[in-house]
Amino acid sequence: MTAPTVIVTGGAGFIGSHSCKALARAGFRPVAVDNLSNGSADAVRWGPLERGSLEDAGFLDAVFRHYRPVGVLHFAALIEAGLSVTDPGRFYRNNVAGTLALTAAMDRAGVTALIFSSTAAVYGNAGCAPIVETQPLVPVNPYGRSKLMVEEILADLAATGGGLRFTSLRYFNASGADPDGELGERHDPETHLIPLVLQTALGQRPEIRVFGTDYPTADGTCVRDYVHVSDLASAHVLALRRLLDGGGNQRLNLGTGQGFSVREVIGAVERVTGLPVRCRDGDRRPGDPAILIADATAARRHLGWTPAYPDIEDHVRHAAAWFGRA
Ligand SMILES: NC(=O)c1ccc[n+]([C@@H]2O[C@H](COP(=O)([O-])OP(=O)(O)OC[C@H]3O[C@@H](n4cnc5c(N)ncnc54)[C@H](O)[C@@H]3O)[C@@H](O)[C@H]2O)c1
Ligand SMILES: O=c1ccn([C@@H]2O[C@H](COP(=O)(O)OP(=O)(O)O[C@H]3O[C@H](CO)[C@H](O)[C@H](O)[C@H]3O)[C@@H](O)[C@H]2O)c(=O)[nH]1
Numbered sequence: 001m002t003a004p005t006v007i008v009t010g011g012a013g014f015i016g017s018h019s020c021k022a023l024a025r026a027g028f029r030p031v032a033v034d035n036l037s038n039g040s041a042d043a044v045r046w047g048p049l050e051r052g053s054l055e056d057a058g059f060l061d062a063v064f065r066h067y068r069p070v071g072v073l074h075f076a077a078l079i080e081a082g083l084s085v086t087d088p089g090r091f092y093r094n095n096v097a098g099t100l101a102l103t104a105a106m107d108r109a110g111v112t113a114l115i116f117s118s119t120a121a122v123y124g125n126a127g128c129a130p131i132v133e134t135q136p137l138v139p140v141n142p143y144g145r146s147k148l149m150v151e152e153i154l155a156d157l158a159a160t161g162g163g164l165r166f167t168s169l170r171y172f173n174a175s176g177a178d179p180d181g182e183l184g185e186r187h188d189p190e191t192h193l194i195p196l197v198l199q200t201a202l203g204q205r206p207e208i209r210v211f212g213t214d215y216p217t218a219d220g221t222c223v224r225d226y227v228h229v230s231d232l233a234s235a236h237v238l239a240l241r242r243l244l245d246g247g248g249n250q251r252l253n254l255g256t257g258q259g260f261s262v263r264e265v266i267g268a269v270e271r272v273t274g275l276p277v278r279c280r281d282g283d284r285r286p287g288d289p290a291i292l293i294a295d296a297t298a299a300r301r302h303l304g305w306t307p308a309y310p311d312i313e314d315h316v317r318h319a320a321a322w323f324g325r326a
Pocket of ligand 1: 009010011012013014015016033034035036037038039040052053054055074075076077078079094098117118119120170171172173174175187
């Protein structure tokens with residue numbers, strides 16, 4: 001029997017490439033659809049790469065016609081919150097209009113199962129922790145709003161009864177790297193904390209700036225819930241299987257339920273690498289909530305998902321192995 005094909009938009013990116021590996025291991029054939037605006041062709045190793053943009057309807061139709069997928073994992077998006085403030089039009093075109101083009105192509109091809117990459121950014125400055133899915137959705141930048149808009153659009157499309165079924169997975173802070181060392185994080189420019197701290201420890205950057213030391217947290221720095229990229233990938237396989245088995249529409253948090261401050265992350269990097277990290281205390285970064293920690297009880301219950309790598313030192317170890325070699 002041939003493996004069922006799954007379209008993975010953004011399959012050349014960080015989380016998408018890890019998810020292609022997880023899909024292949026689970027018996028699916030992943031087809032990465034990526035315009036390589038922020039991805040790497042050599043991260044696509046578990047199936048073909050179809051290079052093109054979501055906005056290109058002819059391209060998408062040809063891909064769906066050729067591969068006849070059973071479902072779609074939709075990672076492709078612009079992801080830098082800061083850039084979304086200075087160029088919101090580009091974010092809405094890419095993330096919202098791009099998704100509408102994708103769902104239209106799915107509709108034309110008769111493909112109904114969609115797993116969407118949402119984010120904790122849909123909660124904005126959440127007043128409490130841990131965050132449950134029913135918390136108010138008040139994103140504070142165009143990036144978060146673009147993701148919330150897509151969540152609402154998917155719910156509206158599904159409500160027509162036209163066939164679309166979706167799971168929106170709200171990831172907290174994706175981190176780590178493939179434990180086998182085959183894949184890792186390669187954003188350019190890199191804005192995420194763990195890779196920046198590691199690159200500092202490894203002498204690839206002069207210092208790490210701590211964005212704010214006066215937050216209402218134990219050590220004054222922001223607290224985040226770091227979820228391992230391979231755990232995100234396995235959640236996607238579980239969510240896809242659930243939809244293919246006839247499961248209903250859902251919006252689920254993905255996080256470990258544990259929070260680590262910026263200083264704790266720096267400490268973990270120093271412990272794991274045995275190298276000192278040069279830090280400089282700086283001002284708050286606009287739009288950063290003090291604390292974001294997930295309540296992922298619903299993902300546990302509905303998907304049977306349990307993070308295999310809850311320990312932040314594993315995230316750092318896997319990412320360090322990747323950056324030591326990348
Ligand atoms: N990294 C995180 O911490 C995090 C947290 C929450 C949510 N997310 C979401 O997860 C998804 C994946 O994030 P990532 O960190 O892997 O990002 P990434 O930039 O590594 O991957 C995104 C991929 O999508 C591609 N892409 C972008 N726009 C496209 C388009 N219009 N057509 C075709 N390809 C396009 C890029 O080339 C890139 O390879 C994104 O939707 C992001 O918003 C990420
Ligand atoms: O050089 C740096 C970089 C980051 N930070 C701090 O480290 C924490 C984590 O920052 P990241 O940039 O790594 O991640 P964010 O929490 O800003 O955002 C990530 O998680 C969000 C959801 O929680 C969104 O999905 C977003 O796309 C994704 O990048 C923040 O408090 C930030 O202020 C620093 O102190 N110095």
